[in-house]
Amino acid sequence: MDPISARLRLRHPQRIDLSLDRMAALCRALGDPQERLPPVVHVAGTNGKGSTVAFVRAMAEAAGLRVHAYTSPHLVRFNERIRLAGALIDDAVLNDILDRIDATELEATVFESTTAAAFLAMAETPADLAVIEVGLGGRLDATNVISRPLITAVAPVDLDHAEFLGTDLAGVAGEKAGIFKPGAPAILGRQSEVAHAALVARAEAVGAPVTAMGTDFDAWAERGGMVVHTAERLLDLPAPRLPGPHQIDNAGLAAAVALELGLPDDAIARGIEAATWPARMQRLTAGPYGRAATAAGAELWLDGGHNPHAGRALAALLAERQARDPRPTALIVGMLANKDHAGFFAALRGSAAQVFTVAFDGACAPPEALAAVATGHGLGAMAVGQVDAALDRALSLGAGRVVICGSLYLAGEVLGAAEETWPA
Known part of the structure; x- marks a missing residue:
């Protein structure tokens, strides 16, 4: 176990306890760093959300933006979870932030402490965009203290973490849709009919305009590359570096986010070719x-x-x-x-x-x-x-x-x- 992970597990409970109360209190004690982030793209989903984050980050960086990213879990080193303006967070910076979190003397789980550390580091490091991955679910996930995302996105929703989210697909989709906020565009990856209906119903209830793959835009493989088609655009793009037919959909979802951000076509293309995501084939x-x-x-x-x-x-x-x-x-x-x-x-x-x-x-x-x-x-x-x-x-x-x-x-x-x- 790397030293940062060992430190967190020593001082904070490892349990998963979905709630926003502890996280909100911790953020208040730290000066509400989640309110001082650069514009946020908040990404939920069961599968593909990490790859979608990687694609969005690569596209934005190809456009010359400085991008923060928060993902979980890490694979080898804890630092993988927090990327500040393009670089993994430094041990010294991370330990200093964890000292400040411990100084609040507030109870928080490992994931809540991790998320608070990410928000504090991101708030104190200049950047143009923050791409934040939901940990589990959405509505009660620690990342959902973000109250004003610029864009929300939902990768494919399926059943997982049944002990926390249940086995009803519509209910699981409703939990994922808990990240939707009034006025913030909700961009949906390819979904089953049940999940799509639940996501759209929640978006309509909160006043989040929906753009859905398969309805408002689509993506498919073609001639060794891929195509993204919207109502106004047809983008002829390279194939993702990440292998597998499912990565066409993930890259297509990221491209829809990038278009909403106003990124140029060439940055979208270069990001698709550049994005990497370990342990995904x-x-x-x-x-x-x-x-x-x-x-x-x-x-x-x-x-x-x-x-x-x-x-x-x-x-x-x-x-x-x-x-x-x-x-x-x-x-x-x-x-x-x-x-x-x-x-x-x-x-x-x-x-x-x-x-x-x-x-x-x-x-x-x-x-x-x-x-x-x-x-x-x-x-x-x-x-x-x-x-x-x-x-x-x-x-x-x-x-x-x-x-x-x-x-x-x-x-x-x-x-x-x-x-x-x-x-x-």
């Missing part, structure tokens, strides 16, 4: 895992997706890759105990992949239990325990494409061991 080539796969003539990929929607995106990407370059495929899967294991494996049923289940530090599901669920959904599966042993087994059995997936926490461990660190 990231190719691993360095470190012991990457070298082992390369020596065996295999591709090694890392993806942090951990719910049925992410499973479907991974299945679509694997199908696309197999059509172009057929290879025996293996999945090395570790998941938190509270995730929808059955839904994740059901989405991958048609992939014909061999599954090896593993454990990682934290509240993960036992590998034997995961393997049983995968087997029950028609996948060949065996419990191995550790990533290195699973990779050795997959390569020895002739896998030519290996994907480590199922959890961002597992992804963080893999990135740390693989010497693939977050860019500065």
Whole structure:
């Protein structure tokens, strides 16, 4: 565990407790930094919100803007969560801000303290734009003390965190829509009918004008690139650097945000090509895992997706890759105990992949239990325990494409061991 994470866990409870009361009190004690941010793009969603933040940030920076960004969770270092005017926050600056938060002597969870630290650092560092990712839900998320966002955006909504948000998709979408504010444009990524209806109903109730993918604009792959079509514009754009058909939608949502911001077409194009986002179908080539796969003539990929929607995106990407370059495929899967294991494996049923289940530090599901669920959904599966042993087994059995997936926490461990660190 990195020193900043250890410090936060020592002084603040790790529980998730959705409420705005503690966060509002903490912000008041710090001088309400959330009211002193540069113009804010507030991004919610179940899957794709981090990638959308990365695309928006890259587009704005390509236009010459100084951009703050706040995302979660981190993968290797806590500092990944807070980017100030383009650079990851410095340890000394972060520790000073955490000292000021501790000096308030107010109770706050780790995420609330983290969010307050981000807002305070951003308020005290000049920038032109702040792109803020919701942590969980929206209505009661700590980031929702932002009262006057310039734009809100919602990436695809699906079921996740059922213990906090429930299993009713309309209700989950309503929670995500809690970030909508009067007069602030609400830009919606591609949604199911149920989620779309709930999001639009909430936007209309608060007076937020809606622009929705599939209705008011759209995005699709074409001729090796992508197209974004609005009522007034047709943008012929390069393909995202981030792989997978789902990233066309994420880039399209970001492009709609960029157009609302008034960014030029060339900045949108350059941002789509430049955006990176670790552990979202990231190719691993360095470190012991990457070298082992390369020596065996295999591709090694890392993806942090951990719910049925992410499973479907991974299945679509694997199908696309197999059509172009057929290879025996293996999945090395570790998941938190509270995730929808059955839904994740059901989405991958048609992939014909061999599954090896593993454990990682934290509240993960036992590998034997995961393997049983995968087997029950028609996948060949065996419990191995550790990533290195699973990779050795997959390569020895002739896998030519290996994907480590199922959890961002597992992804963080893999990135740390693989010497693939977050860019500065």
